[in-house]
Amino acid sequence: xxxxxxxxxxxxxxxxxxxxxxPTELAADERTRVHNLANRQYGLEGRVLxxxxxxxxxxxxxxxxxxxxxxxxxxxxxxEFITDLARNGLNQNGLVAxxxxxxxxxxxxxxxxxxxxxxxxxxxxxxxxxxxDQFRRPETRRTRHILVTVNPDLPENTATTARARIEAxxxxxxxxxxxxxxxxxxxSECPTALQGGLLGDVPRGKLYPELxxxxxxxxxxxxxxVLESPLxxxxxLCEAIQEERILSLDQARAPIRTLMEQHRKRIFQQAxxxxxxxx
Numbered sequence: 485x486x487x488x489x490x491x492x493x494x495x496x497x498x499x500x501x502x503x504x505x506x507p508t509e510l511a512a513d514e515r516t517r518v519h520n521l522a523n524r525q526y527g528l529e530g531r532v533l534x535x536x537x538x539x540x541x542x543x544x545x546x547x548x549x550x551x552x553x554x555x556x557x558x559x560x561x562x563x564e565f566i567t568d569l570a571r572n573g574l575n576q577n578g579l580v581a582x583x584x585x586x587x588x589x590x591x592x593x594x595x596x597x598x599x600x601x602x603x604x605x606x607x608x609x610x611x612x613x614x615x616x617d618q619f620r621r622p623e624t625r626r627t628r629h630i631l632v633t634v635n636p637d638l639p640e641n642t643a644t645t646a647r648a649r650i651e652a653x654x655x656x657x658x659x660x661x662x663x664x665x666x667x668x669x670x671x672s673e674c675p676t677a678l679q680g681g682l683l684g685d686v687p688r689g690k691l692y693p694e695l696x697x698x699x700x701x702x703x704x705x706x707x708x709x710v711l712e713s714p715l716x717x718x719x720x721l722c723e724a725i726q727e728e729r730i731l732s733l734d735q736a737r738a739p740i741r742t743l744m745e746q747h748r749k750r751i752f753q754q755a756x757x758x759x760x761x762x763x
Contacts (some may be wrong), residue, residue: 486526489578490585494522496572506572529589531760541591543584551583596756597749608740612733619731622688625699626723628664628681631674633716641716650710650717657707657719664707664721673716685726695720 492507499507499518510518532538559565569575574582612619632650635641640649653667668681676682683691688700692713702708702722711718 486523487581489574490582491522491526492573493579493582493586494525495519496574498522498525508571528757528761529585531763532589532592532757533585535592535760537596537756538588538592541588541595543587543591547587548580548584551587552580555579555583593753597753600745600748600752603741603744603748607744608737609733611740611744612736616730619736621726621729621731623700623728624685624687624726625702626726627683627686627699628668628721628723629674629676629683629695630664630668630672630681630719631716632671633673646717647710650719654707654710654719661705661707661721664719681721 495507495518498521499505499510499514502518502521503510503514505514507515507518556565559568566576569579630650630653632646632653633641634643634646636643639645649671653671657664657667665680668677671677672681674681686696686699688696690696691699692715695711695713695718698708698711699720699722702720704722704725706722708718708720708722711720
C-alpha cells in the first residue's frame, strides 16, 4: 500500500510537470492520469529501493536538510508553507519522508550509473570529428549600452526630452569615451546600469534589429550614434570583438567527455530500470 505522503508528493510533482498545475486544480481526466502515473512511479521506486544496488547507497543528512530548505525558503511566511503542504495532502514530516525516498532513489541510480562503460580518448576524438557543428562558436561582440526610455506620460521622458538627454551623454562621451561605464551608471534606465551598462558577449540576432545592425558594423572600442528602438534611445559601446571560431580538440575535450559520460550513464540507468520493470 503506497505511503499517502509519498504518493501525494509524486502527484504534486507530476501534475506540475505535465500540466503546470497543483493536483487540486486538475480536471477529472487529468487527475486520473496523474494518479495512475504516480502509482506506477511509486511502484518502480519501490523496486529500486529493494534492488541489491541499494545496499550502501546512503543519503547524507545534510542533503536531506538542504532539499527540505530549498522548498521551505520559497515561502516567506512559515504558515503559508504549512498551509500549502496541507492543500496538497502533505505535512512537514510527510514532505521529509518523500524527499528522503526521492534522494535515496537518486543515490541508487547514481551508483548504478558508475557501472556504465568508460569514455576513452578515442571516443572523445571520434565524437569531435563527427560533430563539428557542435564546436562552432558564432561571432560575438562584448557590448555595453546606455538607455533612456520614452514615456509620454513623464515630462522627463517624452521623446523630445529623452533624445536631448541621451545626446548630452553622447556629447560627454565624444570628449572622453573612457567615461562610458560611469555615464551608464548615472544615466541609463536599464537594470544593466549597475554593471556599467554591460550586456555581455552579444551574438547576432539577440538585440533589436536596429541595434544589432549598428553593433555589428562597429569596430572594437567604437561608440555608436544615438540609436532608437521600441524601448527608447540607446548608445552602444563595442568593447571587443570575438570572431567566429571552432573550438580546438583540446578546448572541446572536457565538455565532450562530460557529455558522453552523462549520456552513457543515462542509457545504462534506463536499461537497468527496464530490467527492474520486467522482473
